[in-house]
Amino acid sequence: MKAIIITQPGGPEVLQLQERPVPEYAKNEVLVKVMAAGVNRPDVYQRKGNYPPPAWAPQDIPGLEIAGVIEATGTNGSRWNVGDKACALLSGGGYAEYASVPEGQCLRIPGNLSFEEAASLPETFFTVWSNVFDRGQLKAHESLLVHGGTSGIGVAAIQMAKALGSTVYVTAGSEEKCKFCEALGAAKAINYKTESFKDAVHQLTDGKGVSMVLDMVGGEYFSDNIHSLAEDGRLIQISTMKGKDAQIDLSLVMRKRLTITGSTLRSRDATFKSAIATKLEANIWPLLASGEIRPIIHSVFPLKDAAKAHELMESSDHSGKIVLSLE
Ligand SMILES: NC(=O)c1ccc[n+]([C@@H]2O[C@H](COP(=O)([O-])OP(=O)(O)OC[C@H]3O[C@@H](n4cnc5c(N)ncnc54)[C@H](OP(=O)(O)O)[C@@H]3O)[C@@H](O)[C@H]2O)c1
Incomplete structure (x- = not known):
């Protein structure tokens, strides 16, 4: 099969189309003929050599x-x-003509979505569900601030939290x-470059x-995040784009009874991921089928142009998801 290989750690140019054997599939797994693959920021970190895949995942196919x-x-x-159509969350290996995956991590394609639209869903929807609704227990009457409102994660979080009854505020880097975020359902988007x-x-x-x-920002955002939380508020950290070190005023944590938590999805096992799929x-697939929540796709590239897709992602010029097509 054809697959995009990370030939060495580096810039987008290290992504090259090569021939690889079709992956084996184990008991409890399915082999999928891939029609489209989503691109996520963690793929960029992996390409640079900063985000090694778990041992059981393909090591050089993002x-x-x-x-x-x-x-x-x-x-x-x-x-x-x-012959069934499905979308699936992988631990790696998506930029290829075939991928094997635990069957519990597959979901039916909701409504009449295209392969490209369906491929844009799993990584961000699993991440947002697991963090905002399972870990953070966001309730319908509550409010959520999402940093990186136009990121793949952001467009999923805005729509899911709004559809389930919460008020969503976001930050983004331009007017x-x-x-874009307000049109998607954010009650207010804050331009962090001007205020x-x-x-x-x-x-x-x-x-x-x-x-x-x-x-997803971390670093200098940490202190302002703590100040922005209400009593009994929860801070959920899913990345540290501006640094992993932070200073904390512990008295605020006590006075407001705050919870500070976070998680990474990729390293979790199939049982955990399958439970999120269920x-x-x-809770969310019916809303995708009805059109209340929609996939937000910024651009589609052919598989062979994965390097261009990564260049676009690193420019941060996109709003929503970037997808590779194999059709
Ligand atoms: N923990 C997990 O399980 C998990 C799972 C999936 C993704 N993630 C993380 O979630 C983040 C978003 O992923 P994604 O695929 O949705 O990304 P994405 O679509 O590429 O969006 C990232 C956005 O973040 C903003 N940004 C970029 N660099 C920044 C920086 N240095 N400081 C502040 N903002 C910056 C940009 O928007 P602006 O122009 O508005 O700044 C950019 O559009 C990534 O850091 C990823 O690693 C975590």
């Missing part, structure tokens, strides 16, 4: 999400049949990006603060 057609199943009596998000949140919530912050299928 790609955490796909959509395609089931080619073979490893289990008799699987809920999947050859255009802010308008302090801490001051804006204070004003927007009459000084109360938000119930939860979903943060919850997404019950």
Whole structure:
């Protein structure tokens, strides 16, 4: 099969199209003929050599999400049949013509979505569900601040939290990006380049603060995140783009009874990921089928142009997801 290989750690040019054997599939796994693969920022970190895949995942083929057609199943009596269309969360190996994946990490393609649209969903929707709703327990009457509102994670978080009844505030790096987030359902988007998000949140919530912050920035944001939280607020850290070290005023944690947590999805096992799939299928897939939540795709590239897709992602000019097509 054709696959995009990380030939060595480095810039986008190290991504090269090569021939590889079709992957084996184990009991409880399916083999998927990939029609589209989503691109995520963690793929960029992996390409640079900063985010090694877990031992059981393909080591040099990036790609955490796909959509395609089931080619073979490893289990008799699987809920999947050859020829079914599915999208799936992977631990790696998505930028290729075939991928094997635990069957519990596959979901039916909701509604009439295309392969490209379906491939844009798993990594961000699993991450947001697991952090915002399972770990953080966001409730319908509560408020959520999402940093990086136009990121793949951001466009999923805005729509999921709004659809389930919460008020969503976001930060983004330009007026255009802010308008994009508000059109998607954010109650207010804060341009972090022109105003302090801490001051804006204070004003927007009459000084109360938000119930939860979903943060991918870290570093200098940490202190302002803590100040932006309401009593019993939760800070959920899912990345540290501006640094992993931070200073904390512990008295605020005590006075406001805050919870500081975070997680990474990729390293979790198939049982954990399959449990999230079940919850997404019950709570979010119907909203995708009805159109209340939609995939937000910025650009589609052919598989061979994976390097161009990474260049675009690193420019941060995109709003929403970048997808590779194999059709
Ligand atoms: N913990 C997990 O399990 C998990 C899973 C998936 C993704 N993630 C993380 O979530 C983040 C978003 O991933 P994604 O694929 O959705 O990314 P993405 O679509 O590439 O979006 C990232 C956005 O972040 C902003 N940004 C970029 N560099 C920044 C910097 N140095 N400081 C502040 N903001 C910056 C940019 O928007 P602006 O122009 O508005 O600044 C950019 O569009 C990544 O850091 C990724 O590693 C974590």
